[in-house]
Amino acid sequence: MKLDYKKTFILGLGFFAISILWPVYNAFVPIMLEQYTKKATVIGMIMTIDNLFAVAFQPIFGAMSDRTNNRFGRRMPYILIGVPISALLFSIIPYTTSLITLMLTIIIMNFTMSIYRAPTVALMPDVTPSPLRSKANGVINFMGGLAAAVAYAIGGILYRMNPSYPFHMSSIIMVIALIILYTFIKEPRDFRIEEKKKIEKVKDIEKNKSLIFILFAIFFWFTGFNAVETFFSLYGQYVLNIDPGRASIVLSLFSVSFLLFAIPAGFIGTKLGRKKTIFTGIIGALIFFIPLIFVRNAVLVSILLVAGGIFWALININSYPMVVEMAPKGGVGTYTGYYYFFSASSAVASPILFGFIKDIVGSYESLFLYSCIAFLAALLCMFYVKHGDVSVENYDEEKRLAIEENYGD
Template sequence: MAGENKARTSRAPRLDYAHVALASLPFMGMISFWQVFDGIVPKMLTGTFGLDNMTTGAVMAIDNVFGLVLLPLFGILSDRCASRLGRRTPFILIGSVIAAFSVPLIAVANGMRSLPLLIFAILLTLFAICMYRTMTVAIVCDITPRPLRTKADSIQKMVGYAGTGAMLVAIAVMVPSGDMPNYIPLFMLQALVILGSAVVYAIRVREPQLVQKMHDESLKMGIEESEIMVDDSPEAGGRAKITDRSVLFSIAMLLAATFFYYMSYNAMTTNISRYADMFYNMEGGSYAIINIVTIVGALSGYVPLANLSLKVGRKRVAVASALVMALAPVALWLIPGFSPVFYLAFLAIGIALGGVDMCVYTMLLEVVDANSVGRYSGYYYTVSMAAQVATPILSGIVMDVAPGLLFAYIALMGIFMLFAIAAARHGDTVLIDEVARRESASA
């Protein structure tokens, strides 16, 4: 495959941190929105409109249903886009503009107590987010040579979650107490974050030039982005054909690993508040300390694990991280009660979450042609959405029948994920040390 060719370069590649960070801004605007949507919209539905929990849950699940259909569709459409702005940029800019209009409309509808307007605003917002969600990650891969994609992904995650943290602070500061708080300032701020991120991106990021630069850098390393046979006929729609069964099997395993990753991770985030109340005597919002420790672990691990993957390969880092995600929940399951030592387990889980998240996605894109990045990014998010639809139901059954088995369920999903990653034969890239060694030999 392209990423497994021998390097023929005059210098080791270096990551363009500035352009990666700038290209990550739409991702920041998009991902920060979910903190506001998931945290505030349920309060609107139950507090303002008096909907029951089941109906509220159904409304909140629309985003997953939209994602199952729209994310791969827009990913494929972006692969086929021939705009002078590039393949991803038109979707990013149009989706951001629509979202910047529709996000405040959600708060306006709540203030007007108009449920039809609220539902319309939610649907329009989710459509807009789906229009460019896949593109926010595909663009970073498009402009980054394959050996450096894991490191670029770590930078994107840090930029994205910086925006997420800022919006969490905004929620704490800007949402007043009371039965009918005014959410318009908060939603206006979120719209400005989305729009501002898109404006800076439009001004500073020139997708075609950066993609060409990536191709030039890749060719210097002996990495040819168009090795996979491509049928450019109108009938095939330019679809890249992968005929190697081993590669197809690896793609299936990496998508399966993604599915079980979200089955495991989402089961914890969905149920940890109730589990902590039952078994750790953490009442009220004190369970949030567990979430904070987990997020701190993920953020602290992104860059070190990305650098490690350049030395030992993505698969080894992903397998080691998956092993932690399989074993740490077993300890939490088997040891009764709560001890502060448990925070070390949650910290380790957070680091491992970051390791799997970075490596599996970049392994998937390593085995596909540059013309298919949007398509397979869409598939990646589709299986993640499917898992986030399934695991709240399955883990909810566990919590109803035998809540003490929650971490056993999480561990089981981690084991499935571990086996899937281990079974994938493709996805590693040329290691930086090997690039430098070959450079020295050729010199």
């Protein structure tokens, strides 16, 4: 059984379209907000709207897409509605002339993004045989990382030319990706939702326990990651004694190593097994993050972060396929919503929690200690995950043939 890389890269365009928007949004919207308010707390609260909407709405639309059945498919109706409206609103953002109009545009745009984010991601397990989902998720995350690199590199150049250009670039790419996705990706023709049988109740209880523990593991390792991502520039300034620009470059090395190792992480997860790969990733991340509690040299920090990014790929690439592997037939969108509920919840809670801790201890030196504790909590949760793995060798040939019949070539 081989992964259809052409189809997977085309599918990755959906994730590319999602990912190219957020770097531009995070980089330039705070600058616009500062024209109307100098209060960093207010700006920070506004900038967390996307995560709050992800927590509130993505599980809803993911579940709704499971139960949608029309001539456009299950996921595609939400993508066809959400992407064009989001692209249009994103292009309008630089032309707003007051805090009220800017806020209104941001809120509606974040809502329309929530309409299609979970259904877009759910397309991957829909059209990919179960044993190959780690490989496919590696490709898709690579596309997302590539989108972020494009947004940061080209967006900065375009912003100097005209502040509205990065927004237009992202919107145009989103629409082009939508057209390609709609043209080349066929949705399944089988819309049946699995009905539970009484004899499966014990198995379902065990599977639900595994689901709960992996979702909390996801929450904890994103808790560790989000704190570092949010506060590293301040950590660099006050602990490493480097300027914020250099701190940003140092942290970007973590993202680059994750990007370069995204596809290999999928291969490793397929060969070694998802749970073992995630265990390896967490332990490896801890091995390289624990020294960061004590190291104060920017060069050594950079080296440790590069290694940490590799192990972060092992964790991140294989976790989503484990979650949707536990989904009943027809429930992939719902379980995708669960995944984003827990990952987005950590993005809301972790910066606030670490900020509170920093205010108590009075220093950013505890950043990586906080991160390591969160990763240890994730490791503990993973011990109780008993489901979510599948091997190519044990995969039922009938299931493979059914996928080809339902999803097309």
